[in-house]
Amino acid sequence: MDDGVILVLTCLEDSSADMVIGHLIAQGAQVARFDPGIEFPSRAIVSSVFGAGPPRGRLVTATRQVDLERVRAVYYRRPTPYPTPPASQAATFVSREAKFGLGGILATLPCRYVSHPWTLLAAEHKPLQLSAAQRAGFAVPATLMTNDVEEARAFAAEHGQLVYKPLRGGSYTGADGEPCTIWTSPVQLGDLDDGIGHTIHQFQARVDKTADLRVTVAGGQVFCVRLDSRLLDWRADYEGITYTVIAPPAGLPDKCFAFLAELGLPFGAFDFALTEDGPVFLECNPNGQWGWIEDETGLPIARAIADLLLEDPT
Structure with a gap:
């Protein structure tokens, strides 16, 4: 198959992406794997030209070169986030430029995305x-998002048993310094206190x-x-x-x-x-x-x- 390259954007250890890549290669597809948060800029070169005819560019990694205009599809899986810079203006500038420059180039390729990072x-x-x-x-279960404790108490009085669910998953460190996860948890009326005012909370009627x-x-x-x-x-x-x-x-x-x-x-x-x-x-x-x-x-x-x-x- 010589009708373009499928670009897989993911971390270097992603067994699920490996499974997809195996099927793609078995069907004769050309595949290029790239983790921008790790490989750029020390292990990859990216160039892209706009405003002089159709956009064109290249991505060069340690193992291959990809003409960006030949990318037929992008599998946006789990790329490593761009590094959080140390507390210096220069490092912050470098990281931000990589995110908005390289990230923007990869997000504006005129092809199919599964799925597009901005849509995600x-x-x-x-x-x-x-x-x-x-x-x-x-x-859909009755759901309240609020930072008002009285609103939360009224919602609990109306719906009885509630659960609390974080609005987005992410890393969290407990009081002992160990990483932990906030699971969906049952909530009783007596659990609802003024701590709700610290940020917005999501409560749902328990199903x-x-x-x-x-x-x-x-x-x-x-x-x-x-x-x-x-x-x-x-x-x-x-x-x-x-x-x-x-x-x-x-x-x-x-x-x-x-x-x-x-x-x-x-x-x-x-x-x-x-x-x-x-x-x-x-x-x-x-x-x-x-x-x-x-x-x-x-x-x-x-x-x-x-x-x-x-x-x-x-």
């Missing part, structure tokens, strides 16, 4: 997700679920897995999960497609609480992990992503 950034916002989920026809669903959508392909766990948040103990591949509930694929179309995403990893009345939307990770699902179930998710990258954009 927008789709990470939970208020946007909840609004889009309602428009797509999903059942009476029988299990969870992880629904992975890549292009037109939908992979639905039931997750049975004893925990409120199954992510806290992957060893305790039982995985069952099931057919998606009636109407769910079309709602997923509508949600992704509104947000401009070709891929999404959806989480639903499964209740006696059907699935309830919890969130969609626009660049979510899926490799462990394929490992546990054998579902061909990597192949579906590779097929999406190889599709003729016309």
Whole structure:
């Protein structure tokens, strides 16, 4: 196959990207892997020309050179963030220029993205997700985002059992200095105090679920897995999960497609609480992990992503 290069932007150790790359190479695709946050500028050269005909440029790494106008698709997976500079104006300037220069070049290639980094950034916002989920026809739990303790108490009085969910995942260090994760946690009325005023908090009415669903959508392909766990948040103990591949509930694929179309995403990893009345939307990770699902179930998710990258954009 000599009809362009698929550029994979991810960290150097990404087993899920390795799976996709394996399928791409097996189908004869040319693949270039690049981690801008690590390889640039010490191990890579990037040049791009604008305003003198069609944009053109090159990316040179330790292993290959890529003409940027020949990039047919970009798999934006998990690149290392650009380094946080030390406290000096020069270092801050260098890091910012790399982010907005190199990052801008890679984000403006005229090709398919799975998925575009600027689209991913927008789709990470939970208020946007909840609004889009309602428009797509999903059942959505009653949700309050507030920094007002009285508002939170009134919400708890109205809805009974609540859960707290951070609005975005990220690194967090506990009081002992050890890294930790804030899981979805139950909240009682007595837990709501003036600490809520420190920032905005997300509270949801607790869903009476029988299990969870992880629904992975890549292009037109939908992979639905039931997750049975004893925990409120199954992510806290992957060893305790039982995985069952099931057919998606009636109407769910079309709602997923509508949600992704509104947000401009070709891929999404959806989480639903499964209740006696059907699935309830919890969130969609626009660049979510899926490799462990394929490992546990054998579902061909990597192949579906590779097929999406190889599709003729016309």
